[in-house]
Amino acid sequence: MEGTSSFALLELFQLGGIFMWPLLAFSVATVAIALERIIYLGRHNLRIDDLKLETEKYIRSGRFAEAGEFLEKQTDKRMGARVLFALVSNADLPEYELAEKAAEAEAGECIASLENGFNYLTALGSLSPLTGFLGTVSGMIGAFRSIAEAEDVSAQIVANGIYEALITTVFGLCIAIVAMIAHSLFSGAVDKFAGNIEKACSDLIIDIAKFRHYGKTEESPAPQSEPVPVDEQNEN
Structure with a gap:
């Protein structure tokens, strides 16, 4: 059965003519890019929730240096750690917009590296x-x-010519389907990562602002009224 299948594919390839060679190159390129992206995305964990929760604990207690150390250790394999590290490492800047811009710049580089090959x-x-x-x-x-x-036109001549001609269309459509499915799946994963990292950075900036303003992340306590002097109490 395997020998028959191989022979059938080879025969179809030969019947397709010269245009089967570029289609063969396109198919190899599509599979190679898809496999490379699968390995790359699998190697770089795109989860954000666990990093965000752990970073929040450090920020809410004012341990910004420890938060930076925690994130820096994971920057090699976690894209989210790179973005959050850029945010936390600039948390001591006087303006929150600067830390936010640093995180946005790092997020842009990470997303660009994740989308490498998508245009192909x-x-x-x-x-x-x-x-x-x-x-x-x-x-x-x-x-x-x-x-x-x-000299003698028969239906067989017409059918054979059309049969051979349509082979390249089938191969071309199959390659396109695989390429577009891979692109759609990879783009969905990157878009989800981008949305999660944007939400995480926004929440962490709020925590940083609260800690700076109140010394803690909870809401500031209501101001206490000044005690009435004893002399005024006696007069009343």
Whole structure:
């Protein structure tokens, strides 16, 4: 069965003509990029919730240096740690906007690295079916040429020509489907990470502001009324 399948694929490849070679290159590139992104995204944990909770504990007790040390240890494998570290390491700046901008800049670099190769998947998803259609048109031209040169035109001549011409379209569409599915899944993961990191940074900036203003993250206690002097109490 395996030998028959291999022979059938090879035969289909040969029937597709010269345009099967660029389609073969597109298929290899699509699989290679998809596998590389799977490995890269799997290696860099995109979870944020656990980092946020642990960082909040340090910030609410004013231990900014310890929060930075905790995040710095995980910057190699955690994209979220890199962004939160940029925020915490600049938490002592007089203006909160500066720390927020530092976190945004780091988040932009992280997202750019996560999206590396996405544009190639988009290009492959567009070029593959176009190349397949080009092969089909070329095959149809050859089929009609055979019909024109044949003295006795039969349905078999027409069917064989169309059959060979449509092979490239099928291969092109299959490659495009794989490329677009991979792009959609990867983009969804990166978009989710971007939303989570934005929410985490916003919450941590609020905690930092509260600690600076009140010395703790809870709401500031209501101001106590000044005690009435004893002399005024006696007069009353």
